[in-house]
Amino acid sequence: MERAIIIGAGLAGLSSAIQLAEAGRPSLLISRQQSERAQSVLAEGGINAALDTMGEGDSASQHYEDTLRGGAYLADPNAVAGLVRHAPEIVRSLSELGVPFNLTADEDIMLRPFGGQKKRRTAYAQSSTGKMIMTALIDRARSFEGSGLIKRLPHHELLRLLISGSRCVGVRVRDVFSGRLADISGSVIMCCGGMNGVFPGMTTGTTANTGDAAAALFSQGVRFAGLEMLQYHPTTIGIPGKRCLITEAARGEGGRLWIKKKNGQRWYFMEEKYPELGNLMPRDVVSREMYFVRRQQDTEGEVLLDMTELGKEVWGSRLSDMREEIKSFTGLDPAETPIEVHEGIHYFMGGIHTDEKHRTSLSGLYAAGECACQYHGANRLGGNSMLGAIYGGRVAAAALMSDQPEVGEEQPIRFSLRNDEDPLSQESRGDFEQALCRVLLGGLGIVRSGELINAALEGLDELEKRGLSPREKNKLRLGRAMLLSALERRESRGAHFREDFPETDDSQHSTVTAQIIGGEITLGRFEIPVRRAEPEHERS
Amino acid sequence: MKEADRKSVRLEILRAADAESEQWLQHIDYPVSDDGENVASALKRINSGCFTDTDGRSVEPVGFECSCLQKKCGACAMVINGTPRLACDARLSEFVKSGTVRIEPLKKFPLVRDLIVDRGAVFERLSELRIWLEGQGRADSRIKDDVYDASRCLQCGCCLEVCPNFSTAVSFGGMSTAMAMSRIIPMVSGEQRKELYSTYRKAVFEGCGKSLACRSICPAGIDIERQLVRSNAAAVWKRRLRPAKKK
Numbered sequence: 001m002e003r004a005i006i007i008g009a010g011l012a013g014l015s016s017a018i019q020l021a022e023a024g025r026p027s028l029l030i031s032r033q034q035s036e037r038a039q040s041v042l043a044e045g046g047i048n049a050a051l052d053t054m055g056e057g058d059s060a061s062q063h064y065e066d067t068l069r070g071g072a073y074l075a076d077p078n079a080v081a082g083l084v085r086h087a088p089e090i091v092r093s094l095s096e097l098g099v100p101f102n103l104t105a106d107e108d109i110m111l112r113p114f115g116g117q118k119k120r121r122t123a124y125a126q127s128s129t130g131k132m133i134m135t136a137l138i139d140r141a142r143s144f145e146g147s148g149l150i151k152r153l154p155h156h157e158l159l160r161l162l163i164s165g166s167r168c169v170g171v172r173v174r175d176v177f178s179g180r181l182a183d184i185s186g187s188v189i190m191c192c193g194g195m196n197g198v199f200p201g202m203t204t205g206t207t208a209n210t211g212d213a214a215a216a217l218f219s220q221g222v223r224f225a226g227l228e229m230l231q232y233h234p235t236t237i238g239i240p241g242k243r244c245l246i247t248e249a250a251r252g253e254g255g256r257l258w259i260k261k262k263n264g265q266r267w268y269f270m271e272e273k274y275p276e277l278g279n280l281m282p283r284d285v286v287s288r289e290m291y292f293v294r295r296q297q298d299t300e301g302e303v304l305l306d307m308t309e310l311g312k313e314v315w316g317s318r319l320s321d322m323r324e325e326i327k328s329f330t331g332l333d334p335a336e337t338p339i340e341v342h343e344g345i346h347y348f349m350g351g352i353h354t355d356e357k358h359r360t361s362l363s364g365l366y367a368a369g370e371c372a373c374q375y376h377g378a379n380r381l382g383g384n385s386m387l388g389a390i391y392g393g394r395v396a397a398a399a400l401m402s403d404q405p406e407v408g409e410e411q412p413i414r415f416s417l418r419n420d421e422d423p424l425s426q427e428s429r430g431d432f433e434q435a436l437c438r439v440l441l442g443g444l445g446i447v448r449s450g451e452l453i454n455a456a457l458e459g460l461d462e463l464e465k466r467g468l469s470p471r472e473k474n475k476l477r478l479g480r481a482m483l484l485s486a487l488e489r490r491e492s493r494g495a496h497f498r499e500d501f502p503e504t505d506d507s508q509h510s511t512v513t514a515q516i517i518g519g520e521i522t523l524g525r526f527e528i529p530v531r532r533a534e535p536e537h538e539r540s
Numbered sequence: 541m542k543e544a545d546r547k548s549v550r551l552e553i554l555r556a557a558d559a560e561s562e563q564w565l566q567h568i569d570y571p572v573s574d575d576g577e578n579v580a581s582a583l584k585r586i587n588s589g590c591f592t593d594t595d596g597r598s599v600e601p602v603g604f605e606c607s608c609l610q611k612k613c614g615a616c617a618m619v620i621n622g623t624p625r626l627a628c629d630a631r632l633s634e635f636v637k638s639g640t641v642r643i644e645p646l647k648k649f650p651l652v653r654d655l656i657v658d659r660g661a662v663f664e665r666l667s668e669l670r671i672w673l674e675g676q677g678r679a680d681s682r683i684k685d686d687v688y689d690a691s692r693c694l695q696c697g698c699c700l701e702v703c704p705n706f707s708t709a710v711s712f713g714g715m716s717t718a719m720a721m722s723r724i725i726p727m728v729s730g731e732q733r734k735e736l737y738s739t740y741r742k743a744v745f746e747g748c749g750k751s752l753a754c755r756s757i758c759p760a761g762i763d764i765e766r767q768l769v770r771s772n773a774a775a776v777w778k779r780r781l782r783p784a785k786k787k
Contacts, residue, residue, distance in 0.1 A: 033605065034663060036695045037613040098727050100679035100688040107680055125688060131612065135691040135723065143672040154660065177652045207584070208607040208615070240574060240581030241609045241628075324761075325610065328629075329576065430588020 003028050003151070003410055004400055005171055005184060007158050007213060008191035010038030011130075011386055012369025014137040015393025016189050021144035025401060026410070028184065030153045030173055032208055035138045039193050039206040039370075040389065043130025044247035044322065046112060046122035047094075047390075048383035049087035053108040058119035060084045067384060070116040070282045071349070071377020072494035072504070074226070074511060077531040079356040083375055083384075083391050090390055091123045097136040100125050102318065112318070113252045114382045116282035122383040127247055127322040130386060153413075158213045159424040161188065161220055161365065168364035172417075174425055181417035181425070187404055189396045190217070190360075190367040191389075194348040198440065198479055200433045203345040204236055204245040214371055215474035216424065217352065218481065223361035223515040225373040225526060226350030227478075228486035229495050231380055232446050234286040235305050236344030239329045243344030246305060247322055248382040250334075251279040253314045255307040257290070258338075259299045269293050284379040284495045287343040291446045304338035343446055347385060349376045349495065350485070353513055353526070358396035359403075361515065366400055368392035373511070378494020423470040432472050435463055436479055443483045449500045453487045481514040481521050488512050488523050547572045547636045550594075551582065553602055554644040559651045567594040572632045579643060580606055580616045580627035583655075603654035611759060614694025617701075618655050619644040624701035626759045646701050649708065659697050661708040662716050669713065669739050671720045677727030687726060690767050692760045693719035699754035699764065705747055712747025715754045715764055722767040725774050737775035744768075745776050 004020055006013045009031035017027045031038070052058040063084040068075055095101055095109060101123050102110040111120040125132040144150040155177045162170040162183060170185035190213070196203040197210035218224055234257070235250065236243040251257070257279050258266040269289060271278040279286070290303045307319075315323055315335055326334045352360055352367035354374050360367050368374075369389040376384060419425045443456030460480050468476065489512055491505035492498050513524040548571045556563040568591055570582055583602050591599040607615040609628045616627040621635070621642050635641045649657035679687040699715040700706045706714035721740050728736050748768070755765055773779050 033607055033613075033615055034659075034695070037605075037607040037615045039608070042608055042610070042612055095678060096676040098673055098677040098679050098687060098724065100684040100691065103681050103684065128688075128692065132688065132691050135693075139672045139720075139724065142667055143670075143674070145667050146670055146672070152663075154663075155658075177656070177658065206607040206613065207609060239610065240577050241584055244610050328611070430584075434588060 003186055003407070004397070005030060005186040005188045006191055007031075007171065007188065008038070008193055008369065008371070009035040009152070009154070010040040010191065010193055010369065011134065011137065011389035012393040013189075013191035014134075014141050015390045016191060016368060016397040017150045018137065018140055018144065019394045019397035020401065021141075021149040023401060024149070025407060026149050026151070028151050028153060028186070029141070030156050030158065030171070032155065032157045032176060034154050035134060035141070037206070037208060038134065039209055040386070041131045041134050042204070042206065042245070043386050044127045044245065045114060045249035045252065046124030046129045046383050047091060047133070047386045048114070048117070048121050048381070049091040049123060049387070050084065050119075050121055051088050051091060051109055051111060051123065053104055054111050054120045056119045058121055060087070062119060063087065063121060066117045067375070067381055068377070070381040071379050073509065074377030074494065074528060075375055076356055076529050078529055079374055081531065081534065082356070082395070083388060086391055087387055090387065094133055094136060097140055099132050099136045102126065112249060113280060115248050115251070115280045115286070116277070116381045117383075118277070122249075122252070124249065124318070126317065127249060127319045133386060158192070158216065159422055160216050161222075161362075163220065163362070166363065168362045172422065174419070174422075175415060178415070179419035179425070180415035181419070181422055182413050182415040183417075184413055185411060187364045187400050188366070189400060190352060190365065190371050191369045191393060192371045194370040195351070195478065197433065198475060198482075199345050199437050201242055202437060202441065204233060204243045205346075207242065210428075211475060211478065212428070212471055214351065215471070215478040218478045218514075219474040219516060221362075221516050222365065223353040223513055224351060224481060225353035225511045225513045226378075226485070227482040227514055228444070228489050228512060229349035229378050230345055230444055231283055231347035231349060231495050232287040232343040233283055233346035234290055234343055235341040236346070237326070237330060237339065237341060244325070244329060245344070245346065246326065246339065246341060248280075248283070249319060250305060250307055250322065253318055254310050255279065255305050256309075257286070257303055257305055257341075259293050259303045260301050262298050262300055267293070267299065282379055282381060283346070287446055288497055290343060302340040302342065305334075305341045306338040307334045308336060308338060310335065347376075347380050349373065349378065349380055356529070357399040358392055359399055363403075366396040368396040378496060426469045426471060428469065428472050428475060432463075432466070432468065433475075436476060439463060440479045440482065444486060446497065448486055448496070448498050450487060450498070451500070453483050456483050457487075477516070477521065484521060484523055485512045485514055549632055549635050550640045552640060552642040553655070554642075555602065555654050556651060558653050566599065568599060569594060570632070572636065575633050577632050578628050579620055579630040579632065579641065580604075580609055582632060583627065603652070603656045605656055612694070614696030614759065617646060617696040617698050617759070619646060619701065624698040624757065626696065626698070629759055646697055648701050648706065649697065659695070662695055662697060662700070665713050665717055666720050669717065669743055670735070671717070671724065671739075673724045673727060674732040675729075677724065679727065683726040686767070686770060687723055689762055690719050690722040692762055694760050696759060698757050698759055702753040702757050704751050704753060705749045710747065711743060713743045718744045718771065719762060719764070719767060722771045725771050740771060740775040745772060
């Protein structure tokens with residue numbers, strides 16, 4: 001077997017490539033843009049690990065419980081156990097790569113409170129944690145580029161998998177600079193991020209995550225799961241072309257949400273309704289509450305994020321970048337003026353279905369990071385995404401090495417095909433993407449119902465009547481699977497709230513899967529694995 | 541926005557189908573629909589809608605790189621009215637008074653098409669110069685703020701565009717190389733320190749003409765001068781600077 005192929009050069013991709021290289025295994029890191037442009041650089045608030053440097057008696061088992069509860073018990077408990085157990089070592093190793101984490105008075109890693117967690121557990125570097133971690137991992141990967149173990153193919157995108165029988169044997173990629181195509185053989189780790197391009201302009205992520213790679217895989221029969229689980233982050237602001245995130249750290253450091261009542265009073269609705277965690281309830285809960293309080297007869301206007309009481313030290317050394325960003329985009333200084341916030345799509349808990357070791361339904365294909373359905377169940381906790389990407393990348397690489405113990409001779413890459421020799425080369429049109437987004441949002445909002453979802457499905461039928469390109473057809477198919485998954489889950493759980501089924505139903509405690517079988521989208525149910533007994537030293 | 545308040549700007553976009561084709565200017569009268577609208581969002585809107593240029597031709601999608609749209613990734617660096625900057629940070633409202641926005645690709649890098657250039661040389665340089673941390677390093681509280689600032693470099697190329705000494709053909713790596721080195725210089729030890737200091741002297745110190753043209757161009761707002769002074773002090777003058785003052 002040739003060098004491993006990694007699609008995507010963000011956190012998960014870098015983590016996989018480094019893990020492989022440290023074991024002496026070569027990899028090819030393929031990405032549409034350089035790692036510096038990956039969505040991971042946007043991650044702000046921090047990364048979770050039960051380091052307990054704040055002396056609160058935190059532990060991996062509490063991290064485990066919070067993660068499972070936050071995800072409404074849809075996450076794989078064995079995978080989560082591994083995640084939280086390795087988290088402290090991962091954060092320590094990042095510190096040793098020179099990530100400038102904020103530090104305590106005795107030079108240990110400082111932790112901040114984050115949503116859905118009762119203990120301070122989130123390590124951070126002001127409000128640019130993702131950028132700091134990425135810079136350090138890019139450096140680390142570069143050391144292996146020097147030795148040839150990591151080879152990069154920037155400005156390339158995946159068009160399709162190469163499948164032989166029931167096995168993934170490589171990829172077809174397109175050089176977006178030259179328009180030439182190449183078939184490259186090897187096992188593949190997908191690290192292509194979230195499906196932002198299915199909702200252009202409506203997510204906090206990068207526009208470069210087009211969702212085309214995920215749509216291509218889905219159309220090729222790879223099993224997906226949890227597609228109904230979209231995370232709406234409660235505190236985003238609209239900027240040209242997208243939603244811009246205001247990190248959860250703003251509330252972790254003391255920011256408060258309120259809405260004006262018609263009698264002129266401020267209503268701190270989260271603090272009143274949820275006295276224990278208040279503004280730091282999990283994101284699904286906060287977003288839903290914002291949605292409902294705005295619609296109450298006795299309130300007016302938008303929900304405001306009030307950070308005017310935060311101290312000078314917080315603005316100076318913990319949230320300085322965020323303050324500048326808000327000032328730049330809104331013209332308002334959050335230290336002086338409450339900021340209007342709105343829910344925005346922030347994370348896709350669903351994606352490529354993987355097992356605990358990040359193997360997919362197709363042998364030879366692995367997936368990690370946001371493109372994979374792993375760790376977060378029905379709702380991701382803040383601070384767990386970067387952790388999941390780094391740990392997941394490592395696990396996927398380890399699984400690949402375990403499945404493919406031998407490294408064969410490397411084949412030269414030949415760009416022998418032209419753009420017009422594969423119909424998937426044609427990129428989606430902007431007007432189609434906007435139309436698809438409008439239809440999908442009708443059925444996949446914060447509050448859903450069978451009626452709304454069915455109306456959206458009819459909207460897709462109409463859209464399908466237009467002459468669509470192969471890439472557009474793939475994307476529409478993926479959107480349809482999202483709607484069908486939401487229709488299938490006749491209950492409310494985590495980020496999925498149905499007005500016609502407002503309660504959680506224990507009989508639906510399973511993951512909804514979607515896969516194209518015989519040309520049709522076929523839904524299934526995947527039972528949540530039972531937690532294994534673990535050796536004492538590995539217990540979370 | 542009321543119809544009477546609607547503003548427009550003329551976009552002059554330097555276009556080319558590929559590196560071999562002759563470049564030409566396309567003029568588009570662009571209605572500014574939102575005060576926050578910027579060059580990147582305008583280009584995206586042009587690419588998803590039906591726009592015609594001032595000669596009545598329909599505008600084919602404009603090639604440009606773009607990712608985060610919030611000044612954090614550096615993808616959309618281009619030359620706007622003569623200044624290299626990020627398109628997502630160039631608000632159209634700035635240009636309404638003058639009425640014209642000239643949009644060109646960066647000129648220090650090989651052209652791919654339209655506004656896309658190949659900045660691969662920047663990254664290859666970092667690899668060739670072996671800029672990475674061997675073994676472990678730790679950003680303790682003495683150096684943390686400086687490491688943080690240097691780590692914010694977007695590798696966008698804006699500082700290289702204005703630098704009178706940088707080109708992809710010379711050994712001087714420019715400030716994108718300097719910032720990557722400034723991040724690790726305070727953390728290296730042993731043999732690597734010697735090697736890195738030597739590389740710094742050759743690839744940064746000896747090539748920098750101290751024009752400081754880059755001083756105020758960084759889209760991330762990195763204090764480039766401070767980083768340079770600090771790295772020069774360590775690698776050239778063999779002394780350490782005091783930690784940065786907290787803002």
